[in-house]
Amino acid sequence: MLKTKTIAIANQKVGVGKTTTAINLASALGTLDQKVLLVDADPQANASSGLGVETISSKSLLKLFDEHGKTSEQIIQTHSPNLDLIPSSIKLADLEINNKSENVYKLKNALDEIKSNYDYLIIDCSPSLGYISINSFVAADSILIPVQCEYLAMEGLNKLLKTIKEIKANFNKTLDIEGLLITMYDKRLKHNQHIIGELKQYFKDLVFNTIIKRNVSLSEAPSFGTNIFDYKIESEGSDDYLNLSRELLTNRNAMKKTTQILGKNIHQIMDDNNESVTLETPKRKNHLKHFEPFDIKKKNYNKLKGLTKEEVIKSLGLVYNDIHSDTWMYRVSDRATVFRKNFLYLSFVNNQVQNIELRRFRRG
Ligand SMILES: Nc1ncnc2c1ncn2[C@@H]1O[C@H](COP(=O)(O)OP(=O)(O)OP(=O)(O)O)[C@@H](O)[C@H]1O
Ligand SMILES: [Mg+2]
Known part of the structure; x- marks a missing residue:
């Protein structure tokens, strides 16, 4: 760690x-x-x-x-x-x-x-x-x-x-x-x-x-x-x-x-305030761009079980957090509930979805 x-x-x-x-x-x-x-x-x-x-x-x-x-x-x-x-x-x-x-x-x-x-x-x-x-x-x-x-x-x-x-x-x-x-x-x-x-x-x-x-x-x-x-x-x-x-x-x-x-x-x-200063830091990667929220009511999340990372991206789009990590997080838009903030967490084992958890963060 x-x-x-x-x-x-x-x-x-x-x-x-x-x-x-x-x-x-x-x-x-x-x-x-x-x-x-x-x-x-x-x-x-x-x-x-x-x-x-x-x-x-x-x-x-x-x-x-x-x-x-x-x-x-x-x-x-x-x-x-x-x-x-x-x-x-x-x-x-x-x-x-x-x-x-x-x-x-x-x-x-x-x-x-x-x-x-x-x-x-x-x-x-x-x-x-x-x-x-x-x-x-x-x-x-x-x-x-x-x-x-x-x-x-x-x-x-x-x-x-x-x-x-x-x-x-x-x-x-x-x-x-x-x-x-x-x-x-x-x-x-x-x-x-x-x-x-x-x-x-x-x-x-x-x-x-x-x-x-x-x-x-x-x-x-x-x-x-x-x-x-x-x-x-x-x-x-x-x-x-x-x-x-x-x-x-x-x-x-x-x-x-x-x-x-x-x-x-x-x-x-x-x-120095020299204009010719050269900076050598590596280019920052920004491979994860913008993600559309999706509708909770239309999705059957259990179907995601066993899918590979590539297949998950195909059906849900890119993840919010690091694509290389084994826990992925998706924002879920669910206007039908009182919860304001819902996230879908997917855990991968050997590049396959093992666990699916919907976490709801309540307001104060
Ligand atoms: N991206 C933004 N869009 C709109 N309003 C913003 C944004 N960021 C900050 N503000 C507003 O601008 C004001 C100043 O922001 P903030 O309090 O974060 O600045 P600060 O640098 O902490 O100020 P201070 O120097 O007083 O500590 C606040 O009213 C804040 O709500
Ligand atoms: Mg301040």
Whole structure:
């Protein structure tokens, strides 16, 4: 089994989609059977409230900065499958402002206590490069940087990259950049395409293939205290974040041996502003594209038993998750039930469907 991966979602620019990404990426990874802990490291506590968690809760990230707080005691289960949360509270702001400690390893040490229980730790950072964000960068294996598709998208990126580089040099040698994620893309706006072109030209393969489109359901979901999959599974936002989670999982497998090269590239990008920088990261695979939901009432799933992967693809289309894995997951659209989120899980043994299970994830 791969060891736990900790990803901090950061950009000191306000409102670029950090929290939306943190909630929905963490939830998507959960539905893909990854065990995930979301850490709300922003005093605004938007990730906590966006998942319907009361932030006056006695459990809080604040306690991890306290000598006496036990990490496992700050964790709560969310209604989203395989997703736990360490909530934030407004009191974290005091820590950020009045903090006397210079210990940048506090969060890392606290998270190390429980890390092995998870496949992913996702940290939602605040729009600042203060004490808590620095602690998050030290605790992280990589940083995912959401960039809003708008003019001045790159504004502030240099400062962020410099900070990451300093942390890498002084406190966390293996720190990497997970990728730049373009958010709130609107194809009707001409300049949006232009901005994508510029970001790709400068950052090359560090830009995720998945682009998060502007989608009103993504902005509505948090006020119902839930993620996009509970709120509107048939939305574009839901597709985009599932695609992102699959891309992340694929990269994790494909890039295991390329961190060194990637590190060098980051170094190059941050070291000189030379236009001729060449990036050598392998092309990201995105072999799984878009999947049509299908109608549960018309299908007799037991007929799938014994079919090969090729035959399943013929009858159901491509899978949501990694095609090479032996557990496949299909989204099921079933408007006839009260369940909002249904997935069909197929388990293969020797390239044949052995087990079929319909999992229904209830709303909160
Ligand atoms: N793809 C999207 N489509 C539509 N609205 C979006 C999208 N992504 C984010 N939003 C909305 O934009 C606003 C800012 O998003 P979000 O809170 O995720 O940003 P943030 O970077 O976490 O902000 P902050 O810097 O305050 O922490 C929110 O109202 C959110 O609902
Ligand atoms: Mg936020």
